Amino acid sequence: xxxxxLNSYLPKPCAPSRPCARPPRATxxxxxxxxxxxxxxxxxxxxxxxxxxxxxxxxxxxxxxxQKLRDISSQSLLTTPWPSRKDEPFRFTDTSFxxxxxxxxxxxxxxxxxxxxxxxxxxxxxxxAIIDGYLVESLSNLSELPDGVxxxxxxxxxxxxxxxxxxxxxxxxxxxxxxxxNGVGAPDVVLVYVPEGCKVEKPLHLRFVSMNxxxxxxxxxxxxxxxxxxxxxxxxxxxIVEEYVGGDxxxxxxxxxxxxxxxxxxxxxxxxxxxxxxxxxxxxxxxxSVCQGSKSVYELxxxxxxxxLSRHNVHVKQEGPDTVTELSSFHLSIxxxxxxxxxxxxxxxxxxxxxQLHKVIVAHSLGQAVFDGNVQVNREAQQxxxxxxxxxxxxxxRATVNVKPNLQIxxxxxxxxxxxxxxxxxxxxxxxxxxxxxDKSSAxxxxxxxxxxxxxxxxxxxxLQKKVGNVIRTLLTPALxxx
Amino acid sequence: xxxxxxxxTFTLRNSTSIPQSRRxxxxxxxxxxxxxxxxxxxxxTDLLLQVKDLSAVIAESKQPILKGVNLTVxxxxxxxxMGKNGSGKSTFAKVLAGHPDYEVTGGxxxxxxxxxxxxxxxERATAGLFMSFQSPVEIPxxxxxxxxxxxxxxxxxxxxxxxxxxxxFYGYVAPKLELVNMKxxxxxxxxxxxxxxxEKKRNEILQLAVLGAEFSILDEIDSGLDVDALQDVxxxxxxxxxxxxxxxxxxxxxxxxxxxxxxxxxxxxxxRIVKTGDITIAKVLEKEGYKAIS
Ligand SMILES: Nc1ncnc2c1ncn2[C@@H]1O[C@H](COP(=O)(O)OP(=O)(O)OP(=O)(O)O)[C@@H](O)[C@H]1O
Ligand SMILES: [Mg+2]
Numbered sequence: 001x002x003x004x005x006l007n008s009y010l011p012k013p014c015a016p017s018r019p020c021a022r023p024p025r026a027t028x029x030x031x032x033x034x035x036x037x038x039x040x041x042x043x044x045x046x047x048x049x050x051x052x053x054x055x056x057x058x059x060x061x062x063x064x065x066x067q068k069l070r071d072i073s074s075q076s077l078l079t080t081p082w083p084s085r086k087d088e089p090f091r092f093t094d095t096s097f098x099x100x101x102x103x104x105x106x107x108x109x110x111x112x113x114x115x116x117x118x119x120x121x122x123x124x125x126x127x128x129a130i131i132d133g134y135l136v137e138s139l140s141n142l143s144e145l146p147d148g149v150x151x152x153x154x155x156x157x158x159x160x161x162x163x164x165x166x167x168x169x170x171x172x173x174x175x176x177x178x179x180x181x182n183g184v185g186a187p188d189v190v191l192v193y194v195p196e197g198c199k200v201e202k203p204l205h206l207r208f209v210s211m212n213x214x215x216x217x218x219x220x221x222x223x224x225x226x227x228x229x230x231x232x233x234x235x236x237x238x239x240i241v242e243e244y245v246g247g248d249x250x251x252x253x254x255x256x257x258x259x260x261x262x263x264x265x266x267x268x269x270x271x272x273x274x275x276x277x278x279x280x281x282x283x284x285x286x287x288x289s290v291c292q293g294s295k296s297v298y299e300l301x302x303x304x305x306x307x308x309l310s311r312h313n314v315h316v317k318q319e320g321p322d323t324v325t326e327l328s329s330f331h332l333s334i335x336x337x338x339x340x341x342x343x344x345x346x347x348x349x350x351x352x353x354x355x356q357l358h359k360v361i362v363a364h365s366l367g368q369a370v371f372d373g374n375v376q377v378n379r380e381a382q383q384x385x386x387x388x389x390x391x392x393x394x395x396x397x398r399a400t401v402n403v404k405p406n407l408q409i410x411x412x413x414x415x416x417x418x419x420x421x422x423x424x425x426x427x428x429x430x431x432x433x434x435x436x437x438x439d440k441s442s443a444x445x446x447x448x449x450x451x452x453x454x455x456x457x458x459x460x461x462x463x464l465q466k467k468v469g470n471v472i473r474t475l476l477t478p479a480l481x482x483x
Numbered sequence: 484x485x486x487x488x489x490x491x492t493f494t495l496r497n498s499t500s501i502p503q504s505r506r507x508x509x510x511x512x513x514x515x516x517x518x519x520x521x522x523x524x525x526x527x528t529d530l531l532l533q534v535k536d537l538s539a540v541i542a543e544s545k546q547p548i549l550k551g552v553n554l555t556v557x558x559x560x561x562x563x564x565m566g567k568n569g570s571g572k573s574t575f576a577k578v579l580a581g582h583p584d585y586e587v588t589g590g591x592x593x594x595x596x597x598x599x600x601x602x603x604x605x606e607r608a609t610a611g612l613f614m615s616f617q618s619p620v621e622i623p624x625x626x627x628x629x630x631x632x633x634x635x636x637x638x639x640x641x642x643x644x645x646x647x648x649x650x651x652f653y654g655y656v657a658p659k660l661e662l663v664n665m666k667x668x669x670x671x672x673x674x675x676x677x678x679x680x681x682e683k684k685r686n687e688i689l690q691l692a693v694l695g696a697e698f699s700i701l702d703e704i705d706s707g708l709d710v711d712a713l714q715d716v717x718x719x720x721x722x723x724x725x726x727x728x729x730x731x732x733x734x735x736x737x738x739x740x741x742x743x744x745x746x747x748x749x750x751x752x753x754x755r756i757v758k759t760g761d762i763t764i765a766k767v768l769e770k771e772g773y774k775a776i777s
Contacts, residue, residue, distance in 0.1 A: 426620070427583060427584070428620045429620055429622050431582055431583060431604060432616070432619070432620050432622065432674075433605075433630075433633075433634075434581070434603070434604035434605045434608065435580050435581075435582075435604055435605075435608055435614055435616075436608055436630070436633075436634035436637075436690060436694065437605050437608035437609040437634050437637035437638050437641070437694070438605060438633050438634055438637050439603075439605050439637070440603075440605070442633065442637075446625055446629075446630075446633065447622070447625070449624070450622060450623060450624025450625045450673075451624060452624070453623075453624030453625070454623050454624045457624070
């Protein structure tokens with residue numbers, strides 16, 4: 001029985017006649033009144049969490065696409081259990097830290113002292129600040145955007161035409177539990193719209209800050225659900241810098257459950273930089289879902305160092321031929337933390353070009369890294385050129401990494417390559433330093449950093465390269481062996 | 484085989500002169516190479532490098548490569564080592580530089596009066612020994628200028644001089660590029676990454692020019708170079724030659740030796756130096772090949 005068939009047994013979450021009302025809650029009691037097959041698929045814990053999230057969001061009028069998102073999401077939560085290690089996508093990723101916490105949604109009171117945040121104001125423009133999932137205008141600066149570009153809340157959008165377009169894209173895609181929880185809990189959708197042929201010169205900086213944090217060991221876990229939709233019309237071109245920070249306090253606890261959807265029309269280009277340096281007590285779950293029209297170019301460069309549990313799901317779907325997709329990620333695990341990248345690239349059209357580079361350093365005996373990289377080259381995707389490379393560097397004896405590169409190739413006229421290596425530093429490279437008088441420990445330091453630098457160099461913005469480079473250097477310093 | 488090196492006999496016999504930590508052959512090798520290398524007649528204070536009966540194996544497989552090498556280099560001399568592919572020339576160079584792939588099993592190396600084999604590779608380098616690699620390794624993620632700056636500062640520290648910051652260092656290094664005819668943007672590229680064969684060789688010489696060296700070992704610095712590049716490289720090498728500094732060149736071709744005139748030419752065969760002479764050896768080799776001298 002399909003999920004949609006199952007859903008047909010459920011009460012419709014939102015009657016069309018009640019615009020924007022909250023969907024009826026799917027309480028356990030209600031569910032147990034359903035056929036037993038259904039009850040067995042529902043997870044009371046998930047339903048309680050969904051209910052808490054629904055309660056937290058303002059029930060005032062909301063735009064139709066957002067309502068649609070909430071409806072679809074709450075519906076899918078009815079049949080989505082909390083993931084266990086028995087589920088393939090979570091085989092190596094233990095989410096019990098979130099499961100066992102008391103999760104409560106953050107509501108940003110307008111009275112909250114945002115002055116304390118003024119230090120966060122970014123001189124780089126254009127930029128927006130998203131605090132605990134809420135866009136805060138006073139900390140944003142959008143003065144340098146070209147005409148026709150819209151960056152703001154979906155609920156502030158006046159254009160009917162654009163609103164219709166957005167509606168079309170809502171939830172064509174189904175993610176996992178976390179995707180749906182975001183759909184239910186997102187207070188709004190931040191829309192980035194680039195009209196046809198428009199080239200946005202300066203990158204748009206999206207800064208996500210987690211202000212509500214609990215102390216380590218308190219069990220309480222404030223959750224925020226930021227959601228962004230990037231819509232780039234034919235031939236449009238924009239750079240996006242998506243940066244997550246946790247404020248100060250290294251081991252504070254919170255849960256950022258974020259989703260970004262990127263839609264590229266034909267010939268569009270998005271250069272996406274994603275930096276995650278949240279606290280080592282945080283949970284960071286992130287979805288990046290990308291749809292690429294023909295001849296479009298999508299480049300993602302990721303550096304993730306934060307979170308006790310950090311999971312990035314990247315999904316790229318090809319909607320037309322001749323696409324270019326470049327994914328580069330560097331993950332760093334310097335403590336008792338898990339860095340997880342689950343990527344899936346689906347190619348259904350001819351002449352796609354894709355390159356993926358995944359690199360990770362685990363520098364702690366309790367550190368862990370997971371990479372599951374799926375590339376599907378389907379029947380129609382002839383003359384695809386797909387490459388994937390994963391390299392892991394383990395610096396401590398019990399550090400672990402679980403790497404699963406998997407290429408599924410059905411088309412026959414393709415060029416595909418992949419490789420995965422778990423290694424220590426190269427002896428020959430170390431010796432090259434030493435042969436020039438540089439001592440072994442400095443050589444190790446330089447080589448460990450250079451391992452990360454290969455990805456950092458992919459950031460299009462030089463200032464960003466420098467900034468992230470310094471972050472990595474600082475994080476690596478105490479972890480570097482004094483050999 | 485390997486256990487023999489740790490036999491009690493070894494420990495007893497050598498306990499006074501050789502530290503136990505170092506694995507050396509217990510066999511006392513006679514230096515009876517087919518052609519004896521004459522010991523220098525001048526005073527020993529003139530000595531820069533003295534290699535005696537050096538033998539080495541591949542660390543992993545214990546396969547012997549060097550089988551008793553003897554060589555003496557005095558200050559200001561230019562030596563050339565020739566020999567067939569696989570005869571052990573690069574291994575000899577790398578053993579002198581301290582490469583961890585090899586394990587010394589016998590013999591001694593005195594460099595500036597110090598026991599070279601007891602020194603870490605980086606100590607050898609800061610003591611003025613420079614080896615240019617036959618195939619320099621690529622180091623993605625480390626820029627050429629950062630690498631050179633690190634190496635230069637290591638040398639400065641050793642000499643008790645203040646280190647140079649990036650800006651000062653740039654001022655120092657920029658003119659050196661002209662010496663080897665390299666464009667300035669090579670400084671910002673990653674070490675050897677994507678360099679052509681010839682560019683890698685030039686880069687080795689650039690490092691030599693920046694760091695300086697009392698004893699440079701140049702392993703096939705001429706292979707893969709076009710005529711102009713060969714002249715650039717030769718000019719740069721001649722530039723660092725003084726009455727004190729010495730060079731050991733490994734080469735297959737006479738043409739390099741016409742630019743940098745060697746005092747001695749050695750022929751290596753199966754892990755030993757089997758012949759030593761002057762430039763005529765190279766001329767014979769060029770004409771008639773190795774069969775003419777074996
Ligand atoms: N690290 C190593 N592992 C395995 N074999 C090695 C290693 N190093 C050297 N050898 C072997 O030792 C022998 C000598 O090699 P070496 O590189 O010293 O020769 P060469 O005289 O420099 O030759 P060429 O003129 O081709 O450069 C060769 O047979 C080579 O395969
Ligand atoms: Mg060689």
